[in-house]
Amino acid sequence: MSAGSRRLIVEADGGSRGNPGPAGYGALVLDAASGEVLAERAEAIGRATNNVAEYRGLIAGLRAARELAPDATVRVRMDSKLVVEQMSGRWKIKHPDMRPLAAEAREIFPPGAVRYEWIPRAENGHADRLANEAMDAAKRGESWSPGNSTAQLAAPARSAGPAGDPAEPAEAAGSDERAGTAGATGTTEASTTAPPAAGWGADQGTATTFVLLRHGETALTPQKRFSGSGADPELSEAGRRQAAAAAAHLAARGTVQAVVTSPALRCRQTAGTVADALGLKPRIEDDLRETDFGAWEGLSFAEVRERHPEDLAAWLRSPKAEPTGGGESFAAVSRRTAVARDRMIARFAGRTVLVVSHVTPIKSLVRLALGAPPDALFRMELSAASLSAVAYYADGAASMRLFNDTAHLR
Structure with a gap:
């Protein structure tokens, strides 16, 4: 990659309500210099495991980054130790469901353009929220789209009245x-x-x-x-x-x-x-x-x-x-x-x-x-x-x- 190539950050997550169960992923692309969110992706993927959903989130995030800048250098941030270690080449990929997904992720950018970083779950809240909103929308029979996500009741922390309980x-x-x-x-x-x-x-x-x-x-x-x-x-x-x-x-x-x-x-x-x-x-x-x-x-x-x-x-x-x-x-x-x-x-x-x-x-x-x-x-x-x-x-x-x-x- 040239020294002047654009630097992007991909944050991704996936989840399954049942593992396996109804699953979905969320991903976003940020400008590494400004922190601006450039793209969001999320989708409910039917019945799947957490790991499959996390890989699908990674793939969606990398594809969104490539659409923005094919010659970019990308830093992927995920709270999945499994995905980060496998994609970094430090852990072997033994599960047959993971191998094709990892191969697909590697083909999106040229070798050496993407590096992986594990982050605590608390730092991956945006991608997690997107994944949950996609799953929530699917449960309601709707489709998720950026800018049309539902507000959290939270969705994410935590009265008195003279009359107490009966108000x-x-x-x-x-x-x-x-x-x-x-x-x-x-x-x-x-x-x-x-x-x-x-x-x-x-x-x-x-x-x-x-x-x-x-x-x-x-x-x-x-x-x-x-x-x-x-x-x-x-x-x-x-x-x-x-x-x-x-x-x-x-x-x-x-x-x-x-x-x-x-x-x-x-x-x-x-x-x-x-x-x-x-x-x-x-x-x-x-x-x-x-x-x-x-x-x-x-x-x-x-x-x-x-x-x-x-x-x-x-x-x-x-x-x-x-x-x-x-x-x-x-x-x-x-x-x-x-x-x-x-x-x-x-x-x-x-x-x-x-x-x-x-x-x-x-x-x-x-x-x-x-x-x-x-x-x-x-x-x-x-x-x-x-x-x-x-x-x-x-x-x-x-x-x-x-x-x-x-x-x-x-």
Whole structure:
């Protein structure tokens, strides 16, 4: 190759839902100097193994690069150790399905024009996303095309409301009796420093995405009663239907890789329904539990105002105030929710995680991601079994992707 030949980067990935099972690949070509994405390729390839899909992604990426610049020098970046080592000549190709694919890949560019580099899976998120979008589109009976890909619910990381689970005062937020009040989730050190805006600046790698699912209805939800960690109602019949609808929706998307839930029964029932549909096992995170509303548990907002007017007024003024009877302040909820967030980001780095929780923790996560003040919680409505999504990046930036989506319930 001449010294002036163009330098390109190919990133490729493939996947199989079953191995073998419904499979697809994704690939992109970047300009090595600027990092600009020059081409994207993705396709569902029917039933195949992961390795076959990865090779097909490599071939598609190399062909796209050749179309752009036949005399280019190419650096291939993949998280498949098998493909990288086999194409680099360090490992023998023993499987009969791999040999013709490797030979096809070698013929696209002249010898010496392509070199291979293994990268961690977290750095190959763009190609992985393309592969999953192609498989998702095929499942819906559609074809994938660049620029027409579906947004992630994530797809890729990770609330409070005065009324807790039934979204009681939370859903009354914005009414005259709440206008101008403070008091929601307290601030933490992490929430007082605004992170850089996601998407503005250097490549931040693959995000950790939280798909936030509020549990389905209980008997208390339609009555808008305080229902925190001091009570543990089960899902109502309507709540079970909502959980099933959320499960079907998320299973059809196929992007969730792990499920984490509050220890509350209503959350565990919701998470269990979704996890069964996804073939996953829920993990319990205690700090995702709802606020302890003390003596207010089971009461309506009007009943609390009548019985405990001074305590309620103080609670509305300050995030550090506690409900009557030694309940939990929103400042305390915010702190433990932030701790849970950080634990989950560390545990599930670069993955899409379904987080099943309650009004207060979910709104807290949203508020902290947006860098909004505590009283922002009174201006959010979070419906039962609704979906929200936040993506978290390695540099601390967060990107809000979705909020209070209930389309799957209709």
